[in-house]
Amino acid sequence: MGTTGTPTNLTQGSRTRGGIGESTLRPDGILKVTGEFAYSSDMWHEDMLWGQILRSTVAHAEIVSIDTGEALATPGVYAVMTYDDLPTEVKNYGLEIQDTPVLAHGKVRHHGEPVAIVAADHPETARRAAAKIKVEYRELPVITDEASATAPDAILIHEGRDDHHIGHVPHPNIVHRQPIVRGNVEEAAKKADFVVKGEYTFGMQDQAFLGPESGLAVPAEDGGVDLYIATQWLHSDLRQIAPVLGLPEDKVRMTLSGVGGAFGGREDLSMQIHACLLALRTGKPVKIVYNRFESFFGHVHRHPAKLYYEHGATKDGKLTHLKARIVLDGGAYASASPAVVGNASSLGAGPYVVDDVDIEAIALYTNNPPCGAMRGFGAVQACFAYEAQMDKLADKVGMDRVAFRQLNAMEQGTVMPTGQVVDSPAPVAELLRRVKAMPMPPEQQWLTAGEAADVRQLPGGLSNTTHGEGVVRGVGYAVGIKNVGFSEGFDDYSTAKVRMEVVGGEPVATVHTAMAEVGQGGVTVHAQIARTELGVAQVTIQPADTQVGSAGSTSASRQTYVTGGAVKNSCELVREKVLELGRRKFGTYHPAWATAELLLEGGKVVTDGGEVLADLVDVLGDESVEIEAEWRHRPTEAFDLRTGQGFGHVQYTFAAHRAVVEVDTELGLVKVIELACAQDVGKALNPLSVLGQIQGGTTQGLGIAVMEEIIVDPKTAKVKNPSFTDYLIPTILDTPTIPVDVLELADDHAPYGLRGIGEAPTLSSTPAVLAAIRNATGLELNRTPVRPEHLTGK
Template structure:
């Protein structure tokens, strides 16, 4: 890793913290408090929850993608010994539907099922196998209905309306009942620009359905309470939005639906929606016993949303010297059976659809459809991933048409601070797009033919472990060629389009054992991103203490928002910072009143002491506090955003942008269609690296997830809406053997609007890694490769739908 504070020609800005905070503050690579436990297998995940008298829950799911429910007979299931409850839609006590943005998803299907795997009934039993056997005894009479699988089926003549009577605010300008949401972005005059363009390139692209593939399946424990409420211990991404959706379904006030975060085994967006939360709570309230539900891997594939598959049509026009004149695009996202977060995904895809480039004339339209395919929603990159694959393929195609170096073309059109986006928003923080590209291109290439080894007699042999196909011994170097590809992307940070995005933190400072100790309490979901480490670092920095405790996340404190949108370090970190500063101000007020310090606002907290700007110690924090603790809770909000205009897409829609560039080096066996990614180098601006080692880990993780989309990861859904590969046997994800060397350049160019100048980092590397890998395969093979993931047949067969 190379960390760059401020490259030549670029400025660094940021606010000053209250003190250095001693060791363990911001800017240091602090170890994760849960790291050793996770590596050794001692960490308690939600699937490890246990209660001495608990029951086990199980969900009966539809085998059909679209069918009418004609009747449900639960008598055989109830008769099975050990069964304590069987619930159907008719047993729901209150609201029957939920949803993140649109309440269109039933807790349990009643009259119709809209996708394979939709929940139909629930069972609680004294053993998990008993619950599964009971569910198998439930008799459901179905009449299969026509399956809506694609755009033609969803919006063509005679298309069945999948959600009749829909009246939500998104439907008003969508144009068809099966369009979840539509967002155009219009700027300038594309028609006039097209007449002036010297070179025009078009392309049609496709992105498959990717799964978040977290390793910890959905699980949780619901415990009925004496006050008639319920306590839910759950692996989730947003405790308070779960509570908001659960309370109406359970017929309880929110204060009687209490959630505590259990150990989370990865998320990547799939835990934003409810999965088994309502089911466990309903069974617990019905039986009066704690109920635990744990999905197996097969059920997990049906129990959460996925990345939207997409079809994208692009047209780019430019001058002979490579200046972009216009971009036209249409982006169609398959939202599946229910809306989830599709409206926001559409907003991202449309507003970020031309990439990190200055384009004076733009016409982009993005839509999300209702179909009978599995529901799709949030996944790392959130609509920007699909667009980035297409617009970066277009930039390579345009560079080839112009006879120009693809990196030079990107740099020539790169946005920078002060650029105007297609939405009319001005980029008012560093946007080092050209610099990021320069860095990945300038990095030395890995040596060629690393798979060649020398025998004792001096002859050359192939080390099959380093060749495409790995240990399968499929090639010995015949037909293996190298390719290099580049890509860069733009991702928004935080919630957008006028959403009231805020986070809350409670901080307590007290004297324990003669030492000042801080305790931080937030509802932030720690899903592996390292937020608990960051919060402790901020508290040490702001309060000048060594000992910081982090309380479990729950709904006893105000909302921290979702662990998504690369927002938690910005938002909840900002809340921790501001609350710590309020606590510090109270410390100094008390000290000034007690000791008569002049100008207390000029004092700092460092090393457990109150010190002057010159470092003179005035008093120990413990002496200032005495027996009286300081306990404050504050909210933090970023500057407000605006909804995009529904017809033009104009508006201050996003609060911050994140940029990452990749260079991929691949080796391809052109005869067998096998790919080995040799190196995946990245350069990213992070504003401020609060924990530098964790920053690199996030960039590595996002890069590998993008690599997976490029060459292996796809949920295969047939025209009948059935999932063909709901297991890790058939849905492939990169392992350590597929992970290449991943050198990283980290730039720290502060955003003056953000706490400490930081920039959300977790998603941007997922954007550009995919098109960089595919660009490298294109260069190696000469294939057009318009679809991801790239399969072997796309490389070896010209007729495999790619040319």
């Protein structure tokens, strides 16, 4: 494919126009591009109050006292609430471990922790009142790394832990530990002709979504509350919110509002409970909108990590063994840390065949900012390390780096270090071949026709810092493996309600799920599935809310697989009901109703030979058919806590990248020229969306490679750069050409053979960029992100 980004090898569309396989346009696309789309921060309600959160100014301290008197006395303030004002005995929440207080009690555990909340008639009034709350702290020593967290005399972040992980961790400041042990590493190491070791540091990344946290809570006449919220998982929010409010779940009605990006940062609660508490306390609607500064404190981040790897290989290039230790910093609260540990450990060997493995992954409790889900969690950190190791080992053996990877690449039938057999296509070697075969970008693109330098094409860009002196090109490769869906025995299911009826003289399908549309394009895919399965042109997608069963989280590359599977399942059930209606009405007049395989296409009932039997309008008449059904993928199982063995993941997905960079070695400036990608997607339900997901994930991987990192002061555990002034993300000027080669090898276990795609490109793009920079500079570069001082030594 060329540099335009048009995907290749994509299946043609279905026989129904606008069905699966076609690049249908997003219904929200034009509104978002023109700025007319209504995000959660745009919501308004008559007589609405504004909420504000007071956050801790220190990372670890006892709370001596809180004085809210002056804030309460401020004109326009309707309520001020602290921990003591919470209405029930349930005062904590959490995705898996309920260790996060709604408002701090006794002590604060990280910089920016919520301490009090205020409701006022104007946002500025609320902010000024919050600033008048006087909190006296008695500061405590901070825990910021493994040494301070696991020392014999370490202060415990959470005293009296009683969660289900405490029995298998060696220290209470370790959230979760997962070993993966297979074979005999010590014996296998004796067969190695070459051994390489590496210690890698992975920085803390922010999801950096452009729409800050926001929502509107409206008290209801029945004593309940209606919450309009930007989130990734409505039903998980509901499960955590209702007990704190002391309400049954059916009295906490949640509706998804416009989401301005997520990437994992909206899996945890932010202002949901606070808005509901203030609305119920005041009897008025309460809206909370974070500013960017608050957003950096109001959601979890990607786990920073220390990774210690040892690989061995024979002189022929075959891997002999892997020994690894992965230490993830989970920050002050558990969030998704247990699942991140599971992914990092079980995928820590990468997409390679290695029979003898000893991997340990842990997540720490510290006083650093809480960390949880972010695109590709756990697998991203591991991929950075094992791909650096592959380059080192290939060089030791004396092999081409791509050929070395291909020699050791897993394939269908490979046994994972967890003992799970990979029972669907795993085209790792082919993806590497394809990405290496893609045309290289021309050299010295910064030279104009007159041989003058176009600084826009140089490292440093319009800063005009170099005119090509000292600029060296480098090329690097990487490939990664990511799981799809919830794992380790989690009951991963989704629900879809589908109705078919005649509206305005034509058949219409309506699809209702609780899937959070966060920009991934699920609303488009659901309509495509309905058109394909029900043969109708008109499909209505109802807003996501909790009036339908759970769709799970929009994360883990799972929504098209699981909620798409649910929509497909419900459509199939509706189709059978519609055909049964037709058989009752017309079957006695035409034998094909009983003998042929009947299809719904173009608003008609047709035989497999194409004969039209009836119009759907006549079949349905004034009746409607509606079915709400759950759909589950095949079950997984928890990893053994001693050996890590188990069928832990339902599906694997793979992507490979080639990065081409230019580096000014004197100034330490990097420009990524191209990030070519080859990825297996199983089946491209919407080719244009597939391309967007791959290019978006690739760009986020570029960010962590060369610019993105939340800086936490190791002495105070305070965040030093909570703004887009100091936390840099890639802009269009930083984004390289991203040509994509898409492979479609169906997974027979998945709906339509599809494979989750959103996260895999984030894995391999980061180590590919680092490999290219190493190739250009000859430096080891064992950390992300790479900064100028790492390249110049200054």
